[in-house]
Amino acid sequence: MTVxxxxxxxxxxxxxxxxxxxxxxxxxxQMAQRMALLLGNGHKLLIMGNGGSAxxxxxxxxxxxxxxxxxxxxxxxIALTDNSSVMTALGNDYGFEAVFRRQVEAFARKGDGVxxxxxSGNSQNVIEGLEIAQxxxxxxxxxxxxxxxKIAHMVDNPLIIPSYxxxxxxxxxxxxxxxxxxxxxxxxxxxxxxx
Numbered sequence: 799m800t801v802x803x804x805x806x807x808x809x810x811x812x813x814x815x816x817x818x819x820x821x822x823x824x825x826x827x828q829m830a831q832r833m834a835l836l837l838g839n840g841h842k843l844l845i846m847g848n849g850g851s852a853x854x855x856x857x858x859x860x861x862x863x864x865x866x867x868x869x870x871x872x873x874x875x876i877a878l879t880d881n882s883s884v885m886t887a888l889g890n891d892y893g894f895e896a897v898f899r900r901q902v903e904a905f906a907r908k909g910d911g912v913x914x915x916x917x918s919g920n921s922q923n924v925i926e927g928l929e930i931a932q933x934x935x936x937x938x939x940x941x942x943x944x945x946x947x948k949i950a951h952m953v954d955n956p957l958i959i960p961s962y963x964x965x966x967x968x969x970x971x972x973x974x975x976x977x978x979x980x981x982x983x984x985x986x987x988x989x990x991x992x993x
Contacts, residue, residue, distance in 0.1 A: 811969060817960045818970055826974055829939060829955050830981035836911045836937060837862075838986050842874035844906055844936075846898045846927050847915035850968050852879040854915050854941075858975045866979035870987050876905060878927070898927030908935035916940065917967045919947020919958075928952055941974055943967030 833843065843862070845855040859877040878901045879885065888897045906912060912931035914924045919942040928949065931938055938953040940946075944967070946958040959970040 811966055814959065814961045814966045814970055821960055822957060825957050826977055827981065829957055830978045831985065832937065832955055833911060833978060834982045834985035836909065837873050837982065841910045842876065843911045843913055844876050844878055844902060845913040845915065846878040846924055848921050851915035851917065854971050854975060855879055861979040862982065866983050868983045868987055870983060895922045895926055898923050899930050902927045902930045906931055906934050906936050910936045912936045912938050914940040914949055914953065915971060916947065916949055917943040917964050919944065919949040925949060941971045
């Protein structure tokens with residue numbers, strides 16, 4: 799019984815990996831190139847998400863501020879979930895819907911990138927953060943699941959994991975984050991090595 803649970807889970811995950819490879823590989827590469835371009839031009843990335851997606855935002859930022867696979871200069875990437883005092887103050891004073899909107903307003907500048915991570919694509923606080931980002935003139939990105947929700951229709955670069963299972967969406971989000979970091983590093987540091 800337990801072995802069958804393991805087999806079924808991993809078989810289902812493999813199916814999502816294969817479908818993502820088939821339907822999203824070009825979009826992953828395109829998203830990575832866009833991120834590399836804006837970072838290479840001196841802009842920053844702001845990343846936001848709730849729950850497990852908040853952890854993914856922090857993981858993503860850590861890989862780019864620190865390093866993924868290459869020893870290289872730090873990149874300007876901020877996870878908007880990192881400061882618990884800011885998050886709780888904004889939630890208390892303005893409501894939870896404002897926790898990303900206020901931070902995007904504070905930190906984003908025209909030409910920066912704002913990345914949303916949401917398995918449902920319908921997180922109101924993420925939507926409000928993206929709306930401000932668009933007003934400022936940021937390029938917007940999203941890692942989503944299910945049908946992409948509202949966010950899929952409002953960002954410049956949506957990437958939807960083809961699954962309705964939250965754990966599998968999150969597992970593929972991590973894989974995509976690692977791919978984005980890998981391609982950003984290879985792109986920026988290959989260019990620097992050639993110049």
